[in-house]
Amino acid sequence: MSTIRVSSNSVPDTTLIPNIFIDNYMPSANGTYVKVYLYLLRCMNSFADIEITISNIADRLDETEKDIIRALSYWEKENLVTLTKNSKNDIDSITINNIYSTTHTNTVLSIEAEPAVVPTVSVEEYTMAESAATKTPSIPHRTFEKPTYSEAQIKQLTEADEVKWLLNIIEIYLERLIKPMDLQLILYLYESLDFSAELIMYLYEYCVSKNKKNPSYIEAVALSWAEEGIDTVEKAEAATTQYNNNYNAINKAFGLNRAPGQIEKQLISKWMNKFGFTIDIIVEACNRTILQTQKPDFKYADKILENWNKKGVKELSNIAPLDAEHQKLSAARAGQVKAAPQQKPANNRFNAFPQRTYTEEDYSSMEQRLLHKQ
Known part of the structure; x- marks a missing residue:
């Protein structure tokens, strides 16, 4: 990915979060999206220029690179950032817009990209699995809105026996109790993405087998599966098996x-x-x-x-x-560079006389004459 330089004209040691962001934007945004936006604000308010890449942001926030790109696209749709891309469709620069302005005039922050080392976005292991599982073109990108479930909604959804059983199984996989963030994710998979309980269990089993228990990673895998149309355990098994193969x-x-x-x-x-x-x-x-x-x-x-x-x-x-x-072209080139036949030199004042050939006896005789002269 491109190396992205984050710079600012001011150097405060605090990061200010506008109230309008907390009131109007944060409640409806995915948790990962919020993390990415806050991290950009943090980079803008750094004491020194910070060179970052999509990969660095992903590592810093413990997310996948696909999550970061999805978050940036989300905030661009909300007009909080402006993205520009180069001819290879890599993010070339990011500008954080003025959140208070209806026209969203740009702030001081300008994130400029240096030439990319690798012209493709890095893809995590799970992306390899889904894309390699089929030779048909990928399903067009779909957007999945993630709701935040209220206590009443959680109570209603978790009363189902299937959901209770699912939560117990996932606790076994995670080797710990379900946390609120886990519960929000599981209900999102079950109720919004329409994943069956069996598919959700396989999802957790697969991620845990990769030693990945972070909810954001598990969510990223699920979203990739949803985008690729993987909606059954059989399809998921085929994708992961193909990835390993x-x-x-x-x-x-x-x-x-x-x-x-x-x-x-x-x-x-x-x-x-x-x-x-x-x-x-x-x-x-x-x-x-x-x-x-x-x-x-x-x-x-x-x-x-x-x-x-x-x-x-x-x-x-x-x-x-x-x-x-x-091979045909190579043979033709070899024929062209083959040495041309040696031609007889033209007569001139240097070679107008007959050329003499010397035998071994002639050389021996000349050697003896030279020795006698000394």
Whole structure:
């Protein structure tokens, strides 16, 4: 992601939160969205310039990068921030608008992005699972509003035997009692996203197996599943299984015995999500990388796959014609650079006389004459 510089003309050591935000915006906003907005205010009021990235914000707030981008888009829709993006659709700059102005004139804060190191947004493990589970295009992005349930609503929803049973099971998964934030999330999944009790249990089981118990992470996984149309345990199992199979196949091709790093995940995500390559094409690129470099070089494999994407490769069978064409061009180039036949030099004053050839005896005779002269 792009590195984002947050700067301010003033350097107060406190962060002021406008009352209008607390009164009018905070009650209806997702908790993660509130955290992101408050953190931007904090960055604006820092003593020094702060260079941040989407990844840094996600780590700081213990959220996923997709959460951060979703939050920024939400606040842009509410006109509290203005986002600009570059040609690669990466966030280029963020401006916090004047919350008291109906026209939302810009404040001093200007967040300018430096050139991006990686042109794709980092995607967490769960995103890999859902996008890799199917070869069909992704379902268009949907917005899911998260309500805040009142005590009366909570009492009414938790009276159902299925919900009581679900809460007990989740407590076992989390190895602790249900907290208010957990309860709000579970009811949101059950009542607003229409997740079945079985799917919610599998969601928690999957996240806990990844050692992820944070409600915001679990919510992000659920939203991704909802966006991708994963509404049954069978679909979720297929997605997570495909995710594991894909990573295992890449690790096997590269001879790795570890989980991919952050940059490696970004590249794998680009290959699967942006290029739409199937795992057999990716494995072929990994195999060729090992043959050429003798090491698991993700960047080298990325160059191979970028070239195939430009050439319109959609299936593994599309690669063979490209190889044949490449060999043909290579042979043609080799023929062009082959040395031209040596031509007889033209006669001039330096080579107008007959050229003499010397034998080994001639050289021996000349050597003897030189020795006798000394």
